[in-house]
Amino acid sequence: MDNGTPTDAWAVFDLVKINLTDILVKGVESGGMVCHLPALATLKARLAAMSMGTIAGLVQGLVDAMQGAAEASTGERRSRISGAMMKIMAAARLFEIQLNVETVKQQLAEPEVSQ
Amino acid sequence: MQPQLEKLCREIKDLTEVLAYNGLNLVSQENTRQIEMLMHQASTLRLFRTATSLRYLNVELDRFMKHLPAFNAERYVFFLNNCWLLSQAFLSGRVEPCGAAEAHKAEIYGDTSEPVNVEEMELRLAGLEKVHLEGALFGLIFHFISMDASRKNDIIKLSILQQPKGLTNPDVFLSMAIPGTDPPVPFYKLLRKDIKITKVKFLERESQIQIDPNARTGFHFLKSATDEEDPFPEAAFETYAATQDTILKKVSSYKITPFDTSVFNLGYVYVKKAAIVSQRKDGENQGNYQTSVHVFEFRHERAFPLLARILDKPVNKVLVENMAKVFSSKETVDGIFGRLAIERGTLSLYPLACVDGQGIWFPAVAKNLKFSNKEILQQLYQQKK
Numbered sequence: 030m031d032n033g034t035p036t037d038a039w040a041v042f043d044l045v046k047i048n049l050t051d052i053l054v055k056g057v058e059s060g061g062m063v064c065h066l067p068a069l070a071t072l073k074a075r076l077a078a079m080s081m082g083t084i085a086g087l088v089q090g091l092v093d094a095m096q097g098a099a100e101a102s103t104g105e106r107r108s109r110i111s112g113a114m115m116k117i118m119a120a121a122r123l124f125e126i127q128l129n130v131e132t133v134k135q136q137l138a139e140p141e142v143s144q
Numbered sequence: 145m146q147p148q149l150e151k152l153c154r155e156i157k158d159l160t161e162v163l164a165y166n167g168l169n170l171v172s173q174e175n176t177r178q179i180e181m182l183m184h185q186a187s188t189l190r191l192f193r194t195a196t197s198l199r200y201l202n203v204e205l206d207r208f209m210k211h212l213p214a215f216n217a218e219r220y221v222f223f224l225n226n227c228w229l230l231s232q233a234f235l236s237g238r239v240e241p242c243g244a245a246e247a248h249k250a251e252i253y254g255d256t257s258e259p260v261n262v263e264e265m266e267l268r269l270a271g272l273e274k275v276h277l278e279g280a281l282f283g284l285i286f287h288f289i290s291m292d293a294s295r296k297n298d299i300i301k302l303s304i305l306q307q308p309k310g311l312t313n314p315d316v317f318l319s320m321a322i323p324g325t326d327p328p329v330p331f332y333k334l335l336r337k338d339i340k341i342t343k344v345k346f347l348e349r350e351s352q353i354q355i356d357p358n359a360r361t362g363f364h365f366l367k368s369a370t371d372e373e374d375p376f377p378e379a380a381f382e383t384y385a386a387t388q389d390t391i392l393k394k395v396s397s398y399k400i401t402p403f404d405t406s407v408f409n410l411g412y413v414y415v416k417k418a419a420i421v422s423q424r425k426d427g428e429n430q431g432n433y434q435t436s437v438h439v440f441e442f443r444h445e446r447a448f449p450l451l452a453r454i455l456d457k458p459v460n461k462v463l464v465e466n467m468a469k470v471f472s473s474k475e476t477v478d479g480i481f482g483r484l485a486i487e488r489g490t491l492s493l494y495p496l497a498c499v500d501g502q503g504i505w506f507p508a509v510a511k512n513l514k515f516s517n518k519e520i521l522q523q524l525y526q527q528k529k
Contacts, residue, residue, distance in 0.1 A: 039488060050221050056167025111161035115228045118221060125406040130395055132489030136448055137388045137395070 038128055041079050045121045048072050049114055057110055062095050069095075084124065087117045149234060152185050156194065156231040160224055168208050168220075176205050193254030193403065197226040203280040214278035214457075216435055226403055252403075259345035259354055266291040266366060267300060268338050268377060271412075271481055271496025272506040274314045275305060276459035282308035284317050286334060287412075287496055289380050297383040299412050301352045304331065312458065315509060322363055323355055329363045332513060335506060336373035338366040376504040381481055386413040388448055391484070391491065408486040415493060417445040418480045420471035425456065438464045440471060442480075442493070452482075453492045466507035467495065475500075 048068050057065070069092050076085035091113035097106060159178060163171065179202045186195035201223040207215035233252050271287035283305035290298045304317055318335075321328035342362040345354040355361045367374045394410045421443045427436040438460075440452040452467060454460050470477065481497040495507050505511050 046218065046221075050217050052167075053164055053221050053224065054168050054217050056169060057165050059167060059169070107165045108161050111164035111228075114164055115160070115225055115232075118225045119229055119402055122222075122225075122404075122406050123400065123402055126400050126404060126408055129406065129408050129486045129489055130398075130400070133395055133486050133491060134392065136491070137392045 038079060038081075041075050041081065042121055042125050042128070044072055044075060045084065045117065049118055049121075053114060057095070057107075066092060066095065081124065084117060084120050087113065087120055091117060146189075148185075149189055149191075152182065152189060152191075153231040153234040156182055156186075156198070156227055157235065160228040160231070163224060164228070168205075171205055171209065173209070176202050176209075179205070191230070191253055193252065194227065194230045196254060197223050197230060199280070200277075201227055203277060206279050210279075212278055214435075222405060229402055257347065257349050259347040261356075262344050262346045262353075264340055264342045265295075265300070265344060265346075265353070266338065266340050268374075268380075269334050269336075269506075270299065270381070270504075272335070272508045273494075273496055274459050274463070274508045275303075276308065276312075276314065276457065279308070281305045282311055282314060284314050284331070289377070291338065291377070291380075297380045299351060300346075301350070302355070303352065314459065315513070318509070318513065324361055325363050333365075333369075333371075334363075335509075335513075336371075338374045340364045340366055373503065376499070378478075378499055378504075381414040381479060381499070384412050384414040384481065386415045386444075386450075386484070387446055391448070394484075395486070406487075407492075410484040410486065412481065412496075413484045413493065414479050414481045415442065415444045415446075415450065416479045417476050419443050419474065419476040420452075420467060423468060423471045426453075438467070440467050443476075448491060450491050450493055452495055453487055454494070462510055463495065463508045466498075466511070470498070470507075 051068075052065055069088055073085050073088040073092070076082075076088060091110065094106075094109040094113045097109060101109070159175070159182065163175065179198050183195050183198040183202065186192075186198060201220070204215060204220035204223060208220070230252065267288035267290055269286055270289040273285040273287065274283075275285060276282050283303065286302040286304070288300045288302065290296060290300055318332040319330055321330055322334075340363075341353065342364065343356065344361050345356045346352070347354065391410065391413070395408075398408065398410070419442065420440045422441040424439050425436055426439050436456040438452075438454045438456055440454075442450040442452070444450060454464055454467070456464075478499040478501070480493065480495050481499070482493045482495040485492050485494070497504050497506050
């Protein structure tokens with residue numbers, strides 16, 4: 030996460046949460062799977078611009094799973110897509126916790142001055 | 145891996161993947177029954193963390209199906225994700241029940257330690273918290289400070305929680321007698337007296353005591369049984385004095401696991417010379433995905449920024465009102481004791497007690513707490529209807 034301010038980073042985490050929560054609440058097939066793909070492409074681009082390559086890669090994994098081979102069984106396909114979503118949510122949360130910690134460490138590193 | 149464990153984890157993984165794929169519109173009572181069954185199996189296999197995550201996943205699904213405003217999609221996704229992650233942790237073979245390092249095992253399994261019997265503990269209430277997880281749990285958490293030499297100034301919790309069953313205000317517990325006390329001791333007396341608890345169960349890892357009615361847990365007053373307040377040992381709060389150094393140490397020593405929420409808990413702190421300089425409400429326009437929060441900004445003895453973020457729920461009404469009163473008074477209180485967390489890159493205090501010129505008071509309840517028998521009876525009547 031080299032580019033952008035912490036505020037930009039929080040905004041991107043919000044975007045990850047909003048996009049994924051939307052799919053997890055409405056369902057992958059709601060409105061046709063294809064309707065999720067443009068939002069995911071935008072998300073991936075935002076993540077890449079913030080040098081959050083790991084999560085961007087996981088989002089690409091979800092896009093691939095959604096566009097995945099038609100020969101996969103329904104169960105397999107569901108498992109791949111759901112697994113990809115779960116990995117994104119877990120990774121985003123871990124990054125968010127790290128950002129939380131680093132931001133507060135910076136605040137606390139300021140010299141102690143009584144108010 | 146035990147076949148039973150593997151079967152359970154596969155079932156949890158499959159269920160969470162079906163829920164993730166289908167979304168909530170296809171969710172049914174059948175799903176909640178299945179989760180309940182898996183939850184019982186997880187408890188039997190002592191997978192407490194998994195059982196807890198399944199339980200809260202079920203709570204959110206139940207709220208969604210009943211169209212309760214308490215449904216929170218973010219929380220639903222968190223527990224769905226945690227159930228999937230925990231099942232994956234077992235299925236990936238990286239967590240063999242006998243092979244994993246103890247600390248890592250504890251992370252995945254949850255707290256498997258048993259409570260021990262303690263003959264007596266001398267305690268004084270240092271904080272009070274109301275809990276209402278709609279459809280799941282309801283009650284009070286008492287945060288005591290230990291006055292025993294062996295656990296000097298440790299914070300020890302007592303949770304009085306039950307299913308809500310129609311009750312709406314946990315204050316009702318304060319007027320009730322502590323189970324097993326003879327003569328009956330009402331809970332509200334714990335707010336202002338030094339007490340000795342005898343024959344109690346103690347869960348070290350959670351720093352939590354449990355009333356054991358079979359062993360006849362006893363509650364005794366160390367000074368007198370009158371309603372008069374015993375002087376609070378304010379010096380004990382020094383152990384929790386919030387400075388940059390102490391908080392930095394907590395942050396640096398915290399071990400992050402993939403199962404944590406994005407709110408990062410740092411334990412108890414005492415913030416000295418605190419005043420509230422602003423008040424606002426965040427997240428009102430975020431639809432059903434978030435619960436809005438009341439945000440209070442503190443000025444205090446030290447230089448680091450500090451907020452209180454209190455969920456906008458009926459159970460927090462009095463707490464928010466009391467914090468608003470501190471804000472409008474523009475007064476500086478001697479100190480605020482509470483739980484510290486990091487949320488969205490900001491240190492956030494959940495207030496459990498305030499100390500001012502008149503002593504200690506608990507912002508979760510009205511400063512001059514009065515019990516209305518009519519209100520209690522109304523609540524109990526609603527409970528039975």
